[in-house]
Amino acid sequence: MGRAAEIVGVTQAFLRGLDAAELLTPQRSEGGHRRYSRYQLRIAARVRQLVDEGNPLEAACRIVILEDQLAEAQRINSELQQTLRDSRGTDRRPPE
Incomplete structure (x- = not known):
């Protein structure tokens, strides 16, 4: 967790807060240490950016969730x- 916090530029408490907010659910090592994926680190970095811009943590988490849902909907579309x-x-037939 320490290395993940360092990579994102946040405190370990910030990452635990994202876990508590159920925005991130990191995998656990056999020793119980949190293991974050690159995707989760990108999410954490985006939340940090939104918080740095003055958004409350709860609002920042909601924004990230909505951005992710929008991106998925656009991909499916x-x-x-x-x-x-x-x-x-493939349904078109050549003119006769």
Whole structure:
């Protein structure tokens, strides 16, 4: 956890706060140490940025969750649009 906090530029207490807010759920080593993924560290860094901009921690966590949901919805939308374009292209018959 110490190394993760150092990488993100926050205190260990900040990371524990994100864990308590259920924004991050790090894996645990056999010794019980928290292990954060790169994705989780990016989330923690984004929350820190929002907090540094004056947002309360709870609001920053909500913003990050909504940003993540929006990105996922946009990804799904793009995939569906591509599938639709592909199906229209294969369903078309050449002119007679």
